[in-house]
Amino acid sequence: MKSIYDLTASELKEELVRMGEKEYRAGQIFSWLHAKGVSHLDGMTDISRDLKGRLAERFSDRGISVSKCQESALDGTRKYLFELEDATLIEGVFMQYRDWNTSCISSQAGCAMGCRFCASTVGGLKRDMTAGEMAQEIYAMERDTGSRVSHVVVMGSGEPLLNYDNLMRFLDIITDSRGKGLSQRNITVSTCGIVPGIEALAREKRGREHLQINLAISLHAAFDEKRKKIMPIAERYGISEVLDAARKYYDATHRRITIEYALIDGVNDTDEDAAELARILKKTFFTSSSGSLPLINLIPVNPVTESGFKRPDRAGCLAFKNKLENFGINGSIRRELGSDIDGACGQLRLKSL
Numbered sequence: 001m002k003s004i005y006d007l008t009a010s011e012l013k014e015e016l017v018r019m020g021e022k023e024y025r026a027g028q029i030f031s032w033l034h035a036k037g038v039s040h041l042d043g044m045t046d047i048s049r050d051l052k053g054r055l056a057e058r059f060s061d062r063g064i065s066v067s068k069c070q071e072s073a074l075d076g077t078r079k080y081l082f083e084l085e086d087a088t089l090i091e092g093v094f095m096q097y098r099d100w101n102t103s104c105i106s107s108q109a110g111c112a113m114g115c116r117f118c119a120s121t122v123g124g125l126k127r128d129m130t131a132g133e134m135a136q137e138i139y140a141m142e143r144d145t146g147s148r149v150s151h152v153v154v155m156g157s158g159e160p161l162l163n164y165d166n167l168m169r170f171l172d173i174i175t176d177s178r179g180k181g182l183s184q185r186n187i188t189v190s191t192c193g194i195v196p197g198i199e200a201l202a203r204e205k206r207g208r209e210h211l212q213i214n215l216a217i218s219l220h221a222a223f224d225e226k227r228k229k230i231m232p233i234a235e236r237y238g239i240s241e242v243l244d245a246a247r248k249y250y251d252a253t254h255r256r257i258t259i260e261y262a263l264i265d266g267v268n269d270t271d272e273d274a275a276e277l278a279r280i281l282k283k284t285f286f287t288s289s290s291g292s293l294p295l296i297n298l299i300p301v302n303p304v305t306e307s308g309f310k311r312p313d314r315a316g317c318l319a320f321k322n323k324l325e326n327f328g329i330n331g332s333i334r335r336e337l338g339s340d341i342d343g344a345c346g347q348l349r350l351k352s353l
């Protein structure tokens with residue numbers, strides 16, 4: 001049975017009109033689902049019992065449930081293990097910053113991409129998540145913490161651009177002002193470099209406007225041969241193809257690209273790596289006519305038992321950042337949140353499989 005959380009506002013309106021209801025009911029129900037974050041039809045206090053019963057005959061209203069939650073004693077980060085309607089387990093993370101809260105959400109249960117440093121891929125891909133399931137990760141975190149989420153990063157388990165239609169539907173639902181009303185500019189989608197997906201994002205329009213979401217590219221290496229050893233997707237798409245696609249997204253949207261770079265001790269943190277990374281980014285993004293260099297997000301790799309990778313120490317991370325800066329590229333070392341609670345993507349779920 002289809003979930004009522006998967007319907008856009010206009011689909012909900014069409015459905016209610018088909019059921020002989022007034023159009024404004026759709027606005028009320030959409031608001032209950034996506035603004036007030038109700039977890040069941042029963043919680044909609046101004047909707048008649050009769051209408052709720054008829055909706056329940058057509059749609060599932062089961063929200064996702066919290067199976068486990070670990071809270072960091074260091075910074076209040078909460079890592080969730082959620083159970084979906086079919087008992088599939090996925091992860092999400094709630095992060096507190098000084099002025100806002102961010103949800104890091106999953107877009108697939110598991111992942112087929114096989115990145116060697118990532119625990120999410122260890123059991124392979126179980127299934128795509130629906131738009132409603134992605135949205136409910138945010139609402140479940142808001143209910144549990146009592147705090148509003150204003151920023152979303154689609155960086156949990158899964159490759160969002162391989163679940164493209166559900167991702168677009170999710171964006172439409174959570175940016176709808178009749179519901180959660182998130183700003184596109186507060187949403188970041190991270191990809192391991194699915195070139196057709198990035199190009200599709202660059203073409204995507206709402207009305208006459210291009211998307212305004214932020215795009216993060218998980219690059220993690222400056223040389224194709226090294227990247228292939230870390231990320232199997234590199235066998236399919238070369239670094240220059242991935243960066244060219246990202247440049248198309250930048251040209252269409254003028255949203256600055258972020259490059260994610262997991263620092264792995266002795267693997268991708270040498271002087272040559274820094275020099276090549278700077279060279280390819282300048283070549284792609286800094287043309288004489290226009291351009292804006294991406295921001296580099298340096299992430300000391302999370303030690304996942306299966307990978308055997310080690311992170312450089314703090315001095316090593318700073319040294320790589322300085323090398324990039326000497327080449328005119330600004331990077332920041334990602335602040336680690338929840339380092340005491342299985343903070344790495346996929347680790348909590350992995351322990352529950």
Ligand code: SF4
Pocket residue numbers: 111112113114115118119120121156157158159192218
């Ligand atoms: S890093 Fe992302 S794309 Fe790569 S295996 Fe993990 S979840 Fe999948």
